[in-house]
Amino acid sequence: MAQTLFDKIWDAHVVHQEPGKPAILYIDLHLVHEVTSPQAFEGLRLNNRKVRQPEKTVLTVDHNIPTWSRSIPVTDPISKQQIETLEKNAADFGLTIYSLNSPQQGIVHVLGPELGYTQPGMTIVCGDSHTSTHGAFGSLAFGIGTSEVEHVLATQCLQQTKPKNFLITVDGKLPVGVTAKDIILYIIRTIGTDGATGYVIEYAGEAIRNLSMEERMTVCNMSIEAGARAGLIAPDEKTFEYLRGREFAPQEEAFETAVAKWKTLPTEEGATFDRELHIDAAQLVPQVSWGTSPGMVADITGNVPDPEAMPDENSKKAARRALEYMGLQAGQPMEDVTIDRVFIGSCTNSRIEDLRAAAAVAKGRKVAANVNAMVVPGSQAIKAQAESEGLDKIFTEAGFDWRESGCSMCLAMNPDVLSPGERCASTSNRNFEGRQGAGGRTHLVSPAMAAAAAVAGHFVDVRKF
Amino acid sequence: MKPFTVHTGIVGTLDRVNVDTDQIIPKQFLKRIERTGFEDALFFDWRFLADGSPNPEFELNQPRFAEASILLTRANFGCGSSREHAPWALDNYGFRVVIAPSFADIFFNNCFKNGMLPIRLSEEQVEELFQRTKAKEGYQLTVDLEEQTISDNDGLQIKFDVEPFRRECLLDGLDDIGLTLQHEDKITAYEAKLAAA
Numbered sequence: 001m002a003q004t005l006f007d008k009i010w011d012a013h014v015v016h017q018e019p020g021k022p023a024i025l026y027i028d029l030h031l032v033h034e035v036t037s038p039q040a041f042e043g044l045r046l047n048n049r050k051v052r053q054p055e056k057t058v059l060t061v062d063h064n065i066p067t068w069s070r071s072i073p074v075t076d077p078i079s080k081q082q083i084e085t086l087e088k089n090a091a092d093f094g095l096t097i098y099s100l101n102s103p104q105q106g107i108v109h110v111l112g113p114e115l116g117y118t119q120p121g122m123t124i125v126c127g128d129s130h131t132s133t134h135g136a137f138g139s140l141a142f143g144i145g146t147s148e149v150e151h152v153l154a155t156q157c158l159q160q161t162k163p164k165n166f167l168i169t170v171d172g173k174l175p176v177g178v179t180a181k182d183i184i185l186y187i188i189r190t191i192g193t194d195g196a197t198g199y200v201i202e203y204a205g206e207a208i209r210n211l212s213m214e215e216r217m218t219v220c221n222m223s224i225e226a227g228a229r230a231g232l233i234a235p236d237e238k239t240f241e242y243l244r245g246r247e248f249a250p251q252e253e254a255f256e257t258a259v260a261k262w263k264t265l266p267t268e269e270g271a272t273f274d275r276e277l278h279i280d281a282a283q284l285v286p287q288v289s290w291g292t293s294p295g296m297v298a299d300i301t302g303n304v305p306d307p308e309a310m311p312d313e314n315s316k317k318a319a320r321r322a323l324e325y326m327g328l329q330a331g332q333p334m335e336d337v338t339i340d341r342v343f344i345g346s347c348t349n350s351r352i353e354d355l356r357a358a359a360a361v362a363k364g365r366k367v368a369a370n371v372n373a374m375v376v377p378g379s380q381a382i383k384a385q386a387e388s389e390g391l392d393k394i395f396t397e398a399g400f401d402w403r404e405s406g407c408s409m410c411l412a413m414n415p416d417v418l419s420p421g422e423r424c425a426s427t428s429n430r431n432f433e434g435r436q437g438a439g440g441r442t443h444l445v446s447p448a449m450a451a452a453a454a455v456a457g458h459f460v461d462v463r464k465f
Numbered sequence: 466m467k468p469f470t471v472h473t474g475i476v477g478t479l480d481r482v483n484v485d486t487d488q489i490i491p492k493q494f495l496k497r498i499e500r501t502g503f504e505d506a507l508f509f510d511w512r513f514l515a516d517g518s519p520n521p522e523f524e525l526n527q528p529r530f531a532e533a534s535i536l537l538t539r540a541n542f543g544c545g546s547s548r549e550h551a552p553w554a555l556d557n558y559g560f561r562v563v564i565a566p567s568f569a570d571i572f573f574n575n576c577f578k579n580g581m582l583p584i585r586l587s588e589e590q591v592e593e594l595f596q597r598t599k600a601k602e603g604y605q606l607t608v609d610l611e612e613q614t615i616s617d618n619d620g621l622q623i624k625f626d627v628e629p630f631r632r633e634c635l636l637d638g639l640d641d642i643g644l645t646l647q648h649e650d651k652i653t654a655y656e657a658k659l660a661a662a
Contacts, residue, residue, distance in 0.1 A: 015648065016651045020629055021630045022630060024645055024652070026655055026656075035495050035496070035548075036495075038499075039499065039500045042499075047642070049642070063495075064495075064496060076496075078497070079496055082496055082498060085498050127549075128547055129547040129571060143571055145547055145549035145552075145571060147575065148578070151641055151642050154642050154645075155642060155646060155649075155652060156652065159641060159644070161628065194483075194540060194541040194569070197568075197570060198570065224545075227541070227544065227569060227570070229570055293483050314539055315482070317480075318482050411492050411546075412492060413492045413493070413495060430485075430487070430545060430546075432488065432545060433488060433510065434487060434488075434510045435487050435492075438491070
């Protein structure tokens with residue numbers, strides 16, 4: 001029977017399966033960060049267990065670290081303790097760590113692909129929901145809780161019930177100024193934040209094939225915002241070229257052998273999916289979120305929706321509450337919404353292409369007087385690359401703050417936080433209440449749209465720039 | 466893990482869809498390195514006013530829900546981040562059961578790892594329970610995992626589904642890692658095959 005990409009990866013990783021029970025699934029790569037792992041390592045110690053496969057376990061700090069100069073110490077004592085705990089766990093259990101002062105430190109979902117740890121056909125987990133990012137390489141990658149982090153550390157396996165399969169085909173060509181971020185925001189808006197709960201999504205179609213690896217990561221990254229267990233894109237020449245020569249990818253002859261194997265992964269003709277959706281790329285316009293859930297999204301050319309026009313009572317209540325929290329009026333044009341802050345960064349949009357797209361808009365322009373804008377590269381390597389291309393100069397000359405790498409204001413666990421009532425154009429992935437700071441108001445957009453909003457002082461259709 | 470068999474308790478309601486884990490426990494509380502002590506962080510931004518006093522507008526702050534141990538809520542509960550601090554906070558606060566029309570996958574899974582029972586019911590059944598809770602102060606439910614039933618003192622009885630393996634683990638309070646390690650020989654064989662490939 002013709003198989004999907006997902007079926008093939010799943011089948012290749014089942015260590016054991018008994019009827020009526022979850023499969024014991026082998027995990028090829030376990031990424032670990034400071035926030036969701038301390039209790040897992042503590043559990044190992046209490047039960048006198050070891051890490052089964054130290055060489056398949058990679059650690060970095062990203063969530064709570066400051067993005068100010070690395071020469072300034074971490075001032076928050078509890079954050080400092082979490083970082084030191086991860087460093088101690090790495091030392092005690094013999095694990096590789098890219099800590100605060102490593103030249104390779106980065107957001108865990110930026111670092112994995114960048115160093116070539118992430119490869120097609122793998123199973124990858126991390127105690128972080130945005131692990132779905134790695135699916136861009138045709139690997140089955142999903143977020144897990146801390147108990148499961150401990151489970152993988154101890155056994156290199158997980159107990160998993162196989163999710164269902166969902167094919168989303170994005171046909172046609174994307175118009176100029178419309179990006180991968182707009183594709184995924186439009187998908188979430190269309191199917192809802194629980195639209196793919198219980199499913200693994202495979203993204204296919206001409207518009208997906210035309211995306212770069214960075215852009216594919218943006219799409220897969222936000223699969224979780226549609227409720228999906230994971231997002232997948234079939235590996236192709238772009239995938240292989242991205243990985244060629246990366247430090248932890250197979251080298252030389254071994255690489256060619258690996259490529260031959262990776263080429264057998266894509267979904268076969270005639271394979272069936274539990275659910276399918278088609279989207280026409282040509283009709284997409286830049287997207288902006290207006291509410292407090294990633295499904296609350298509008299076209300930049302549109303207006304803030306009217307809660308009373310929502311289909312059911314629960315949606316009406318949620319929309320009314322969202323508008324009150326966001327300080328918006330039904331019917332207000334999205335382009336009239338003024339902003340106070342801009343955040344360009346996060347595992348969704350902090351890669352070199354994202355920074356190039358934002359810099360192209362910022363070049364020769366100035367951040368509006370009332371706006372405070374920051375750019376946070378996803379890793380130290382991206383920061384260095386951007387600096388070698390002069391992007392940092394473009395940003396700083398335009399009035400953006402150029403920072404060190406980390407998760408930063410995507411979740412505001414570090415000192416980068418919105419003040420109550422502040423409105424932010426953000427390239428991150430979640431616009432939940434208080435996500436970027438208690439009372440803060442987040443609007444999700446692409447990097448180019450964020451840069452355009454920084455310059456204009458309000459949301460603006462980047463296609464006019 | 467602590468087992469879950471039968472639980473009787475007061476129902477507390479949270480009448481909102483898409484309650485995300487950032488609301489269940491905001492990020493400033495994720496820096497602890499223990500699994501306990503999260504009770505005061507639960508629903509923090511909704512529960513407390515800026516001056517730290519309880520927000521009288523927040524549903525679960527009503528005196529009638531002070532002793533609630535069964536949380537009744539709306540669709541897609543627990544969406545967003547994978548943080549297991551969310552079930553820890555609910556558990557530390559005193560909730561043993563969460564009932565909703567649907568849950569986000571990671572949150573749903575995390576509950577079972579902590580001896581908590583998330584139950585999916587139809588929208589109509591959830592609505593019925595909301596009405597009954599509203600109508601009667603101190604409204605209680607008994608959740609019987611062995612029988613897979615939810616019942617009240619007024620004759621209501623609802624059957625619920627739960628995956629047989631999850632049910633078994635919860636009833637016996639089984640340690641997941643221990644269960645997987647029963648198959649360690651198969652893991653070793655799988656790894657040997659990988660090394661040979």
